[in-house]
Amino acid sequence: MMRQLGWFGSTGKRLGVGQLQVLTRMTKRMAGPITIHDYMKEVLINPISGYYSTGKDMFGAQGDYITSPEISPMFGEMVAIWIMSEWYKLGSPRPLQLVEFGPGRGTLMHDVLVVLKRFGLHGDDLSVQLIEVSEELSVKQKNKLCDGVSSNEEQSEDELYYKASTTSTGSPVFWYRHLSLVPKTFTVYLAHEFFDVLPIHKLHKTKDGWREILIDMDEGNGPHHLRYVLSNNPTPATKIFTEGEDTRECIEVSPDAAVLCKELATRIEEDGGIALIIDYGHNGVDTDTFRAFKNHKQHDPLCEPGTADLTADVDFDFLKKQVKEKLVTFGPVTQSSFLINMGMETRLHNLLKQCKPEEKKNLISGFRMLTEPKQMGEKFKFLAFYPAVVKDFLLKFPPAGFIRNTD
Ligand SMILES: C[S@@+](CC[C@H](N)C(=O)[O-])C[C@H]1O[C@@H](n2cnc3c(N)ncnc32)[C@H](O)[C@@H]1O
Secondary structure (H helix, E strand, O other): OOOEEEEEEOOOOOHHHHHHHHHHHHHHOOOOEEHHHHHHHHHOOOOOOOOHOOOOEEEEOOOOOOOOOHHHHHHHHHHHHHHHHHHHHHOOOOOOOEEEEEEOHHHHHHHHHHHHOOOOOOOEEEEEEOOOOOHHHHHHHHHEEEOOOOOOOOOOOOOOOOEEEOOOOOOOEEEEEOOHHHHOOOEEEEEEEEEHHHHOOOEEEEEEEEOOOOOOOEOOOOOEEEEEEEOOOHHHHHHHHOOOOOOOOEEEEOOHHHHHHHHHHHHHHHHHEEEEEEEEEOOOOOOOOOOOEEEEEEEEOOOOOOEEEEEEOOHHHHHHHHHHHEEEEEEEEEEEHHHHOOHHHHHHHHHHOOHHHHHHHHHHHHHHHHHHHHHHOOOOOEEEEHHHHHHHHHHOOOOOOOOOOEE
C-alpha cells in the first residue's frame, strides 16, 4: 500500500513554489504519488483551501460555470412538479422530508419550495435537509432559502447538523456534512451536479493488466509541478473495480458514488422514498472525462489546484448497478426529454403570455439552453430510484418525465 500525502501540508494553505519544491524532495524520500481520488478530494473539499471552501462564487457569468437551476426557475418548477406527482402516487406521507446533496447557491431548493407551497405543502408538513460540505456555500444557501426569517442558527446538541433555520415558506431546514446523520424517514432525495464532483479513480488497461493513473510531483520542466504517472503495480482500486469484462482501455470509477448509492438504496428500501439524480454522464461507455473548469473554459486539472472545479462524467450504469438489488431505477433520460415530458413547453408559453416584453428574450433563451440537444438538452440526464416493492405499480403508472424507461 502506497503512503499518501496531500499537497496542501498541515497548515491547509495552498502551496507556494518554495513549499512545492520542499514537498517534492520529501515526497521522493517519504511517500509516493497520490491517486486522482485523493487529489480531487484535497483540491475540492479541503476545509480551508479547497475549491468549494474559498468563498468564491463559482456559479454564473462571473464564476466558473453555470448550472441548470441558475439558468431558469422553470427548471426547479419541473422538478417540483415531479416531486408532487410521485409523492402523491406513493401515498403522500406527511411530513415530507426533502434532502438535497450539494445545493450550491440553494436555487433549486428555493424554486422547488415556492412551487410546493402553491400546492399547499409548506410549514411543518415539510422538512428540508441539506448535505453540504462547504460552510461558505451553506451561508449562501441560508440567505437564499431563509430570506427575511430570523434564524435559530445553532449546532444541534448531538452535533448531527451544523446549522438550522426556517425557510421563508415556514419549514425547518438543517445543514449536514453527511447523509448518515439525516433522520431516517420517507424522503425525496435530489442531487443536481453532485455526483460529477465526487472523486474518481482512473484505471488504465496495459499489456501487464490494469494499472492506476496517479499524480506525482514533476521535478522536470513540466508547467505545473505536477504530472500524471502510471502505477508500477496493481493498486487497491484496480483490484476492486476491474472485475468482469470491460472493453474500454481506460475507466473512471467513483467509490464514493458507490457507497452513497448503496446508502440511498438501504434508506429507500427500509424507510421509503425516491431519488432524482441529475447530472452529465454516460452509460458505462466513456473513458477519459476527468477535467477542470475555470472561467467557463476547460482547464488543466493539474494547474493551480484549488482555483478550478474538478469533475468527471457520471457513469449512470455504475450507479444503477449499486442499487439494483434493492431498488427499481428509471432512466437515465435526457434533460430535454424529462423537461418536455414534465410540461416545460406549456409552462414557457403561459409565462410568455403574462410576462413583460423585456422578459421574453430571457425566458426563451433559458428554455433553449436547458432543452436544445447541442446545449444542455442531451448531455445532462435524469435518473430516478424507487423502492423495488412499487415496481409493478410503476410499470402501470410510470414516473412522470420518464415514460417506461425502467430496469
Ligand atoms: C457543482 S456544485 C453543484 C451545485 C448545485 N447543485 C447546482 O447544480 O447549482 C457541487 C456542490 O456540491 C458540494 N459538495 C461537493 N463535494 C461534496 C461532498 N463530498 N459532500 C457534500 N457536498 C459536497 C459543493 O460544495 C457544491 O455545493
